[in-house]
Amino acid sequence: xxxxxxxxxxxxxxxxxxxxxxxxxxxxxxxxxxxxxxxxxxxxxxxxxxxxxxxxxxxxxxxxxxxxxxxxxxxxxxxxxxxxxxxxxxxxxxxxxxxxxxxxxxxxxxxxxxxxxxxxxxxxxxxxxxxxxxxxxxxxxxxxxxxxxxxxxxxxxxxxxxxxxxxxxxxxxxxxxxxxxxxxxxxxxxxxxxxxx
Numbered sequence: 001x002x003x004x005x006x007x008x009x010x011x012x013x014x015x016x017x018x019x020x021x022x023x024x025x026x027x028x029x030x031x032x033x034x035x036x037x038x039x040x041x042x043x044x045x046x047x048x049x050x051x052x053x054x055x056x057x058x059x060x061x062x063x064x065x066x067x068x069x070x071x072x073x074x075x076x077x078x079x080x081x082x083x084x085x086x087x088x089x090x091x092x093x094x095x096x097x098x099x100x101x102x103x104x105x106x107x108x109x110x111x112x113x114x115x116x117x118x119x120x121x122x123x124x125x126x127x128x129x130x131x132x133x134x135x136x137x138x139x140x141x142x143x144x145x146x147x148x149x150x151x152x153x154x155x156x157x158x159x160x161x162x163x164x165x166x167x168x169x170x171x172x173x174x175x176x177x178x179x180x181x182x183x184x185x186x187x188x189x190x191x192x193x194x195x196x197x
Contacts, residue, residue, distance in 0.1 A: 025136040043069055043088060054081050066091065074115065090127070094148065109141035109160065114148035120172075123152045129160045147182070167197055 032040070046065070054061055062081065063073045070089030079099040085091060090107040093099070094115035101121040105111055108128030113119065127144045130137040142160035146152060150164045153172040164170055168180045171187035180186045184193040 020135065021137055022135045026138070029136065029138060031139045040087065052081050056081060108139070110143040113146045114150065114166070116148055117146045117150045119146065119152045120154045122154055123156045125158045127160055169197065
């Protein structure tokens with residue numbers, strides 16, 4: 001009998017092939033209450049015409065609209081009209097923070113953005129994932145925290161459960177799947193610390 005040089009890898013791979021994802025159970029699982037679904041429907045109904053189509057200089061209008069839907073928004077916050085916010089009541093933004101053009105805040109879990117923090121154009125903050133170790137693939141709503149004075153640069157991705165520390169920088173197109181510590185500059189995929197500010 002000849003052993004495969006990959007040994008344990010093959011065994012894990014074979015087990016994964018035989019363990020089928022239970023799509024039907026996942027779809028049948030109740031992930032949101034009826035009230036939450038209604039609120040999301042109303043938000044999506046008004047987001048297009050009232051938020052996304054508002055002129056860029058109407059920063060305060062978009063702040064007011066988000067507050068009406070339960071977001072906690074500080075003063076002097078700039079949120080571009082093209083930013084996509086999934087669930088306003090899962091959003092907290094501190095004073096003088098900025099959310100750039102085309103940013104995706106997929107906040108199934110809580111996303112908090114600290115004072116003076118910047119989330120640049122086309123960055124993606126994803127506070128939702130699935131437990132791949134369970135065949136039913138249950139939804140996980142893991143919070144994301146961007147601390148004060150941090151900068152998430154253009155096209156960067158911040159994964160579920162990640163904290164970008166105070167004053168830290170996540171470089172352009174970097175992928176943060178673990179925390180970036182205070183005042184670190186992290187770049188690459190996966191993001192790795194390169195220097196301190």
